[in-house]
Amino acid sequence: MPRILDNINKANDIKSIKPQDYKRLAKEIRSFLISNVSKTGGHLASNLGVVELTMALHLFMDFPKDKLIWDVGHQSYTHKLLTGRKDQFATLRQLDGISGFPKREESECDAFDTGHSSTAISAALGMVKARDLKGLSNKVVAVIGDGALTGGMAFEALNNAGRLKSNMIIILNDNNMSISENVGGMANYLAKLRTNTRYTGFKESMENALTRKIPGGREIVHCLKRSKDAVKYFMLPNMLFEDMGLTYIGPIDGHNINSLLSALKNANRANKAVVIHVITKKGKGYIPAEKNPSRFHGIDPFYIDNGEPVAKNQTASYTKVFSSALVKMGKKNNKLVAITAAMPYGTGLSSFKKHFPDRFFDVGIAEEHAVTFAAGMAAEGFRPVVAIYSTFLQRSYDQIIHDVCINNLPVIFAIDRAGITGRDGKTHQGIFDLSYLSHIPNLVVMAPKNKWELEEMLEFALSYEGPVAIRYPKGEAYTGLMENREPIRLGKSEIIDKAGDIAILAVGSMVKTAVMVKNRLNDYNIKVTLVNTRFVSPMDCEILEELSENHNVFITMEENVRIGGYGQQVSDFLCRNNKQDIRHINISLPDKFIEHGGVSELFERLDFDAESITRKILDELQF
Numbered sequence: 004m005p006r007i008l009d010n011i012n013k014a015n016d017i018k019s020i021k022p023q024d025y026k027r028l029a030k031e032i033r034s035f036l037i038s039n040v041s042k043t044g045g046h047l048a049s050n051l052g053v054v055e056l057t058m059a060l061h062l063f064m065d066f067p068k069d070k071l072i073w074d075v076g077h078q079s080y081t082h083k084l085l086t087g088r089k090d091q092f093a094t095l096r097q098l099d100g101i102s103g104f105p106k107r108e109e110s111e112c113d114a115f116d117t118g119h120s121s122t123a124i125s126a127a128l129g130m131v132k133a134r135d136l137k138g139l140s141n142k143v144v145a146v147i148g149d150g151a152l153t154g155g156m157a158f159e160a161l162n163n164a165g166r167l168k169s170n171m172i173i174i175l176n177d178n179n180m181s182i183s184e185n186v187g188g189m190a191n192y193l194a195k196l197r198t199n200t201r202y203t204g205f206k207e208s209m210e211n212a213l214t215r216k217i218p219g220g221r222e223i224v225h226c227l228k229r230s231k232d233a234v235k236y237f238m239l240p241n242m243l244f245e246d247m248g249l250t251y252i253g254p255i256d257g258h259n260i261n262s263l264l265s266a267l268k269n270a271n272r273a274n275k276a277v278v279i280h281v282i283t284k285k286g287k288g289y290i291p292a293e294k295n296p297s298r299f300h301g302i303d304p305f306y307i308d309n310g311e312p313v314a315k316n317q318t319a320s321y322t323k324v325f326s327s328a329l330v331k332m333g334k335k336n337n338k339l340v341a342i343t344a345a346m347p348y349g350t351g352l353s354s355f356k357k358h359f360p361d362r363f364f365d366v367g368i369a370e371e372h373a374v375t376f377a378a379g380m381a382a383e384g385f386r387p388v389v390a391i392y393s394t395f396l397q398r399s400y401d402q403i404i405h406d407v408c409i410n411n412l413p414v415i416f417a418i419d420r421a422g423i424t425g426r427d428g429k430t431h432q433g434i435f436d437l438s439y440l441s442h443i444p445n446l447v448v449m450a451p452k453n454k455w456e457l458e459e460m461l462e463f464a465l466s467y468e469g470p471v472a473i474r475y476p477k478g479e480a481y482t483g484l485m486e487n488r489e490p491i492r493l494g495k496s497e498i499i500d501k502a503g504d505i506a507i508l509a510v511g512s513m514v515k516t517a518v519m520v521k522n523r524l525n526d527y528n529i530k531v532t533l534v535n536t537r538f539v540s541p542m543d544c545e546i547l548e549e550l551s552e553n554h555n556v557f558i559t560m561e562e563n564v565r566i567g568g569y570g571q572q573v574s575d576f577l578c579r580n581n582k583q584d585i586r587h588i589n590i591s592l593p594d595k596f597i598e599h600g601g602v603s604e605l606f607e608r609l610d611f612d613a614e615s616i617t618r619k620i621l622d623e624l625q626f
């Protein structure tokens with residue numbers, strides 16, 4: 004039988020599908036997604052949950068005139084399918100392929116680039132205001148998950164939207180899950196709304212009574228639903244959203260296209276912001292994902308039959324090393340507490356949670372709050388470890404300065420996914436943290452060269468009476484240089500090899516590459532001194548002074564953009580100390596947003612692999 008999906012080749016084609024075929028189309032979309040994501044990897048569970056919701060939105064809206072903003076954007080695959088990107092799906096998240104997130108440069112139907120959580124309502128509200136100022140009448144819809152609704156920005160936007168006097172629709176896609184279990188007061192509140200059968204029951208029995216018992220009642224209900232006041236008919240009084248000035252519709256079955264369409268049409272009549280509370284099942288239609296939505300939130304290629312991963316990682320990741328080290332440290336120090344912003348698995352804190360449930364805190368997708376919450380605990384004598392990905396910690400810049408560093412509090416930042424993270428692309432690369440952290444007074448910034456040094460740095464951080472940030476990359480922890488175990492001292496680097504008149508100063512993850520570069524240079528008879536910088540702040544000026552006496556080339560290497568990075572600090576040092584006769588080769592990432600692709604593919608494309616770096620050095624030295 005030909006697929007209905009094959010009749011959908013561009014935006015709005017779904018409108019020509021017969022309503023009796025919607026169910027079949029939803030099924031076809033699910034099997035398309037499962038089949039493709041099993042090969043490319045991606046955010047499967049969230050996407051399976053919003054198939055009908057996306058279909059309903061596409062039946063309701065006109066693209067690209069109307070604006071649809073996906074919060075986080077990890078659930079936008081069906082939207083991509085329905086807007087002419089079906090044939091590119093095999094390239095999802097691959098180098099030069101389509102992105103796993105909405106991208107304005109990819110399609111005019113993608114209204115806003117997302118990737119970080121809780122931005123959609125703000126962006127949508129901005130678009131509503133712009134629409135009204137331009138005198139247009141297009142629809143603006145934001146889709147935000149129950150997890151993303153725990154983020155501060157979402158509340159700031161709702162607060163602002165409460166005063167709106169024109170139409171804006173906010174779909175609250177409630178699947179009762181963040182990546183892990185959704186936590187906190189908002190999650191509890193939504194749970195109450197979900198189970199509020201009293202309200203739904205009341206509405207249904209009113210409707211039944213009117214239609215059955217009153218002559219002409221059916222017409223009354225019909226008119227009521229179509230009238231300007233229809234939104235009131237659906238609203239539940241005395242609720243958070245209502246009290247804030249928004250209209251609430253729901254809860255609605257997010258897998259029933261007809262219910263979704265009538266809710267959307269009703270919401271569209273209001274001259275204010277309307278929240279449609281939609282209940283969906285994360286992972287719907289694929290049993291392994293329904294059973295384990297957390298594992299299928301973001302998944303590497305897997306076998307469809309059983310959901311097992313195609314490749315099994317044997318070597319320990321930095322996350323795993325951090326996870327075990329923290330448990331060990333937690334056993335020795337009962338003041339140690341661990342904090343995550345909704346990523347207990349990704350950051351490796353789930354193990355700490357298991358051992359010390361009372362000393363573990365998941366604060367929701369709230370990185371700003373996580374940092375100031377840690378500051379509060381530190382001020383009262385605890386030793387908080389805040390584990391956050393480099394890209395998400397960008398959110399907390401002011402809290403790090405104002406709440407942690409001005410107070411000079413002993414908070415440890417465990418910064419995972421620092422460097423190129425790969426397939427999530429521009430929004431998720433952790434390439435700015437050295438720049439946004441190393442100029443902050445009081446903050447010590449470190450990066451380990453290998454798995455043992457990560458543990459040693461954590462121990463050092465715990466013994467230090469001030470804030471410390473330790474950054475480490477995604478993936479396998481380096482197990483080379485096991486013998487190099489010089490004790491860690493504040494602001495002191497470690498000399499791995501001393502030879503010749505060229506010095507390589509490598510930061511953290513780049514030590515591994517530097518070892519390979521050094522060996523390649525040795526093949527050309529170029530002798531190299533290799534330094535593991537350990538600290539980016541405070542920078543080890545003594546070693547720079549010492550090396551400058553018998554080295555005439557400094558090569559700095561860091562997995563961070565150039566501006567504000569370690570290399571620029573070294574340049575500045577050479578300049579300030581009148582050492583411009585020393586040649587400085589700065590190996591860092593380009594000052595641009597880096598697209599999606601495999602980590603090693605991106606390294607090659609950016610000339611950041613050992614081979615390309617060696618070639619660059621040889622060229623610069625005119626060898």
Ligand SMILES: Cc1ncc(C[n+]2csc(CCOP(=O)(O)OP(=O)(O)O)c2C)c(N)n1
Pocket residue numbers: 049075077078118119120147148149150151152178180181182285300344345346368370395398
């Ligand atoms: C600022 C920020 N912190 C953390 C994340 C990681 N993250 C991506 S999706 C997600 C959970 C989102 O839950 P929800 O909004 O309910 O969507 P669902 O996955 O359930 O569809 C998290 C924590 C992020 N994208 N942005």
Ligand SMILES: CC(=O)[C@@H](O)[C@H](O)COP(=O)(O)O
Pocket residue numbers: 046075077118182300301349420424427477
């Ligand atoms: C959408 C999102 O922000 C997360 O799901 C992110 O993709 C997780 O990255 P890791 O897979 O590296 O944990």
Ligand SMILES: [Mg+2]
Pocket residue numbers: 148149150151176177178179180181
């Ligand atoms: Mg959710």
